[in-house]
Amino acid sequence: MTERAPLLVDILSQYRSALRVQMETGGDEALEQAHELGRRALEVGAPLCDLSELHYEQLRAYAKSGRDVSAAIDKSEAFFLEVAGVYDMALGGFSDLTTRLRSEIEERRMIEADLRDATFELSRQRDSLETRVAERTLQLERQAYALQSVNSALERSNEHLSSFAHIASHDMREPLRSMSTHLHLLEIDRAEEFSDEAKHRLGRIKHLARRMEKMVSDLLEFAQISDGQDEPSLVDPVDVIESIRENLADFILKHKADIQVATSMPNLYVPKSCLNIIFQNLIQNGIKYNSSQNKVVSIGCDASVFAGEQPIFYVLDNGIGIDPSVSAQIFTMFKRVSRTNDDGDGTGSGLSFVKRVIEGLGGKIWLDSKVGVGSTFYFSLGRSVLVEEKGAKDGAGREKTHSADR
Amino acid sequence: MAQVAKKPTVLIVEDCADDFEFAKRALEDAEGCEVDALWSESAADALHYLQGCKNRIGNLRPDLMIVDLNMPGMSGQSLIKELKDTPEWRSIPIIVMTNSQSKKDIEACYDCGANTYMRKALEWDDFVDSMWLIKKYWLETASLASPAAPAG
Numbered sequence: 001m002t003e004r005a006p007l008l009v010d011i012l013s014q015y016r017s018a019l020r021v022q023m024e025t026g027g028d029e030a031l032e033q034a035h036e037l038g039r040r041a042l043e044v045g046a047p048l049c050d051l052s053e054l055h056y057e058q059l060r061a062y063a064k065s066g067r068d069v070s071a072a073i074d075k076s077e078a079f080f081l082e083v084a085g086v087y088d089m090a091l092g093g094f095s096d097l098t099t100r101l102r103s104e105i106e107e108r109r110m111i112e113a114d115l116r117d118a119t120f121e122l123s124r125q126r127d128s129l130e131t132r133v134a135e136r137t138l139q140l141e142r143q144a145y146a147l148q149s150v151n152s153a154l155e156r157s158n159e160h161l162s163s164f165a166h167i168a169s170h171d172m173r174e175p176l177r178s179m180s181t182h183l184h185l186l187e188i189d190r191a192e193e194f195s196d197e198a199k200h201r202l203g204r205i206k207h208l209a210r211r212m213e214k215m216v217s218d219l220l221e222f223a224q225i226s227d228g229q230d231e232p233s234l235v236d237p238v239d240v241i242e243s244i245r246e247n248l249a250d251f252i253l254k255h256k257a258d259i260q261v262a263t264s265m266p267n268l269y270v271p272k273s274c275l276n277i278i279f280q281n282l283i284q285n286g287i288k289y290n291s292s293q294n295k296v297v298s299i300g301c302d303a304s305v306f307a308g309e310q311p312i313f314y315v316l317d318n319g320i321g322i323d324p325s326v327s328a329q330i331f332t333m334f335k336r337v338s339r340t341n342d343d344g345d346g347t348g349s350g351l352s353f354v355k356r357v358i359e360g361l362g363g364k365i366w367l368d369s370k371v372g373v374g375s376t377f378y379f380s381l382g383r384s385v386l387v388e389e390k391g392a393k394d395g396a397g398r399e400k401t402h403s404a405d406r
Numbered sequence: 407m408a409q410v411a412k413k414p415t416v417l418i419v420e421d422c423a424d425d426f427e428f429a430k431r432a433l434e435d436a437e438g439c440e441v442d443a444l445w446s447e448s449a450a451d452a453l454h455y456l457q458g459c460k461n462r463i464g465n466l467r468p469d470l471m472i473v474d475l476n477m478p479g480m481s482g483q484s485l486i487k488e489l490k491d492t493p494e495w496r497s498i499p500i501i502v503m504t505n506s507q508s509k510k511d512i513e514a515c516y517d518c519g520a521n522t523y524m525r526k527a528l529e530w531d532d533f534v535d536s537m538w539l540i541k542k543y544w545l546e547t548a549s550l551a552s553p554a555a556p557a558g
Contacts, residue, residue, distance in 0.1 A: 063530075170505075173505075174422070174505070177528065178422070178424040178425070178428070181424075181428050181530055181533075182424070184530045185431065185530075
C-alpha cells in the first residue's frame with residue numbers, strides 16, 4: 001500500500017499535467033498520453049470519480065481562461081465512455097455469473113431439499129419397517145412360546161396319564177390276583193363245608209376278580225400301546241390275517257366261524273403289531289357278537305379308491321349288528337353294548353385298542369351296521385403310511401410304491 | 407451224612423404276606439421233599455436273618471432263597487448283589503420270582519449273580535408246578551455247596 005499510494009499520486013499528478021498540456025497546446029499526442037495515464041491510474045485502483053474530478057478541474061480552469069472547451073469536453077466524454085465501457089462489460093459479465101451462480105445455488109438447494117426429503121422418508125419407512133418386523137417377531141415369539149408350553153403341558157399330561165395307568169394297573173393287579181388265589185384255596189380246602197349257594201357265590205366272586213384282573217391288564221396294555229411299538233416294515237395284510245387265523249384257531253373252531261380274506265390287498269409300511277391288533281380285535285368282535293348259524297367275517301380292501309388316496313380296508317360280519325344310537329360308544333374302553341356269545345371273557349376294550357392304534361397311525365375308523373344283519377368296520381391309515389400296490393402275482397410290482405402324501 | 411437229613415430251609419424274601427403264604431403253601435402242595443419255608447419281609451430283614459446265622463444264634467443257613475424284586479426299601483436286586491459279593495452267602499442259590507418280565511430286570515438280575523429268574527405263575531396249579539420244579543432241581547437233583555463248617 002505504501003508503495004502503491006505514491007505511485008498512484010504520481011500517476012495522477014502526471015495525468016493532471018498531461019491534461020493541462022493537452023488543453024493548452026491541443027496536441028493529440030499529449031491527449032493520448034494523458035488518457036494512457038488515466039487508464040493506468042484506473043488499473044492501479046484510482047476511483048473513476050477521482051478521474052472525472054480531475055478532468056472537471058482542468059476543463060474549468062481551461063474554460064476560465066476564456067477558450068473554447070467544447071472539443072476538450074467531447075474528448076473527455078469519449079474517454080470516459082471508453083473507460084466506463086470496461087466497467088459495463090465487467091459488470092455485465094459479473095451479473096451473468098451471479099445469475100448463473102444463483103440458479104446453481106438454487107438448483108443445489110432444491111436437490112439438497114429433495115435429498116433430505118427422500119432420506120427422511122427412507123428413514124421413516126425403515127423405522128416403520130423395523131417396528132413392524134419387531135412387532136411381528138415378538139408376536140411370533142409369543143406364539144412359539146405359547147405353542148411350546150402347550151406342547152410340553154400335553155407331553156407332561158400324556159406322560160402322567162401313561163405312568164398313572166401303568167402304576168395303577170400294576171399295583172391293582174397284585175391284590176386281585178391274591179384275591180383269586182385266596183378264593184381258590186378256600187374252594188379246594190373247604191369244599192365240603194360250603195352249601196351249593198355258597199359255592200356258586202364263591203364262583204361268581206372268583207369270576208369277577210378274574211374279569212377285573214383282565215380289565216386291569218387291558219388297561220396296562222392300552223397305556224403301553226403308544227410306547228411299545230415295533231419298527232415299521234413292509235407288511236402284507238394277508239400274512240397278518242393268516243397268522244391271526246392260526247392263533248385264533250381254537251376260538252374260530254369253537255364258534256364254527258369262517259374267515260374270508262380278499263387276496264388283493266396292498267402292502268403297507270407299518271409296525272406289524274399295529275395291523276395285528278387291528279385285525280385280531282375286529283375279527284374276534286365279528287365272531288363274538290354274532291348269533292348267525294354260519295358266522296362269517298370277510299376282510300378286504302376297497303379297490304375303487306382314487307390314486308393317491310389311502311386305501312380303505314373293511315372287516316364285514318354277519319353278526320348281531322350295532323344300533324346307530326350306540327355306535328359311538330363302542331369305541332370307549334370297557335364299554336360293551338351287547339352280550340357276547342362268548343364266556344364273558346371280553347372286557348370291552350378291543351375296539352378302543354383298535355381305534356387308538358388306527359388313530360396313532362393318523363387314520364380313522366368308522367362303521368356301517370344294521371341290527372340283525374351285520375356290521376362292516378371300515379378303516380384307513382394316515383397319509384404317513386406308505387402303500388404299495390401288489391403286482392399281478394407276488395411283490396413284483398415294487399416300483400409302483402407310492403406315498404399318498406404327494 | 408450220618409445224621410438224619412434235616413429238611414431243607416428255603417428263605418422267601420417277599421414284602422407281601424399273602425404272597426409268602428401262597429409260596430409256602432405251593433411249596434407244601436408240590437410233590438417232593440418237605441421244606442422249612444422261612445419268611446423275610448424285606449431285603450434288610452433277610453440280611454439281618456443271615457447275620458444271625460453267622461452269629462450262631464440258632465438261625466438255619468438257607469439252602470435256597472426265593473426273592474421278589476419289587477420291594478419297598480432295599481430292592482431284591484441290591485440284595486442279590488450284596489449276597490453274591492459276600493463269600494459266606496455267595497453259594498446260596500437265588501431264585502428270582504417276580505411279576506416283571508422286563509428285559510432290563512432279567513439282565514440286571516443275572517448280572518448280579520441270580521441263579522434263576524422266573525415269572526410268578528398266574529394260575530395256582532402252574533404256581534404249584536413251578537415250586538415242584540424248583541424243589542426237584544435245586545433241592546433233590548443239584549448238589550449244593552455245604553454250609554461252611556463253623557470255624558473255631
